[in-house]
Structures are given as structure tokens and as C-alpha cells.
Amino acid sequence: MSKRTIKKQFWLSRSEAQDLQKKAKKACLSEAGLIRLLLKGYEPREKPDADFYEAMKELSAIGNNINQLAVKANSLGFVDAPQLKKEAERWHKFQADMERTYFRPDESGLKWQ
Known part of the structure; x- marks a missing residue:
């Protein structure tokens, strides 16, 4: 696994933040894990x-x-x-x-x- 040394911050609306949280929970991933998976071109499955x-x-x-x-x-x-x-x-x-x-x-x- 690669070392993660770069921190990224961004702003979300309340509804976007809730949507991200809900989707990460459905996929049994952290929010950061979900974003990394999406960046690699994958769509996670729900639990x-x-x-x-x-x-x-x-x-x-x-x-x-x-x-x-x-x-x-x-x-x-x-x-x-x-x-x-x-x-x-x-x-x-x-x-x-x-x-x-x-x-x-x-x-x-x-x-x-």
C-alpha cells in the first residue's frame, strides 16, 4: 500500500456531506476510502x-x-x-x-x- 502524504481539503454543502456519509456507510467504507475508490475508476457495491x-x-x-x-x-x-x-x-x-x-x-x- 502506498504512503499517503498529501492532504486534500474541500468544502461540501450539508446535503452533499450527508450524501457522502450515507454512501460510504452503505459500501462499508470510510468517506476517504470511498473517494479513493471512485478516483481509481471503481463503483463500490452496497453491503x-x-x-x-x-x-x-x-x-x-x-x-x-x-x-x-x-x-x-x-x-x-x-x-x-x-x-x-x-x-x-x-x-x-x-x-x-x-x-x-x-x-x-x-x-x-x-x-x-
């Missing part, structure tokens, strides 16, 4: 609702169970371990896709960047 976190927790548990089954099946040699491993990888990819969809910012389509 997902509680159902998302519950689904991710369940998905993670399922993935861990599948991995444990794959290890056991591979050691005992009576289950199609490659197929089970493929399924586990599919679950992990799904989890990563969910995180990317809900958490990672999108590149902005703004022309001035």
Missing part, C-alpha cells in the same frame, strides 16, 4: 443483507464437508474421488463468484477517467 451472509456461511460449511468427504473417499478408495473433488471446486468457485458479485467494486463507465 449485502443478512440473508447473503447466512447463505455464504452455509455454502462454506457445505464446501468444507465436501472436501472432508473427498479426503476420506480418496484414502479409502471406494468413492469417485475425482468427481467429488470436482464438485468441491465447483462450490468454491460459486462462493468466490458470490463474493465478487456482492463485495468487489465494479469498474466505472465514467468517461472522464
Whole structure:
């Protein structure tokens, strides 16, 4: 991470300041973090609702169970371990896709960047 040695100050109206504060809170970022993200050409995503976190927790548990089954099946040699491993990888990819969809910012389509 680069050192931030330059301080910038600017004036906002009350409504602009409230808007910045509200948008930073929705994205779970500080106001400065939100501005830096926007300057880099990204649009942050809002924090997902509680159902998302519950689904991710369940998905993670399922993935861990599948991995444990794959290890056991591979050691005992009576289950199609490659197929089970493929399924586990599919679950992990799904989890990563969910995180990317809900958490990672999108590149902005703004022309001035």
C-alpha cells in the first residue's frame, strides 16, 4: 500500500456531506476510502443483507464437508474421488463468484477517467 502524504481539503454543502456519509456507510467504507475508490475508476457495491451472509456461511460449511468427504473417499478408495473433488471446486468457485458479485467494486463507465 502506498504512503499517503498529501492532504486534500474541500468544502461540501450539508446535503452533499450527508450524501457522502450515507454512501460510504452503505459500501462499508470510510468517506476517504470511498473517494479513493471512485478516483481509481471503481463503483463500490452496497453491503449485502443478512440473508447473503447466512447463505455464504452455509455454502462454506457445505464446501468444507465436501472436501472432508473427498479426503476420506480418496484414502479409502471406494468413492469417485475425482468427481467429488470436482464438485468441491465447483462450490468454491460459486462462493468466490458470490463474493465478487456482492463485495468487489465494479469498474466505472465514467468517461472522464
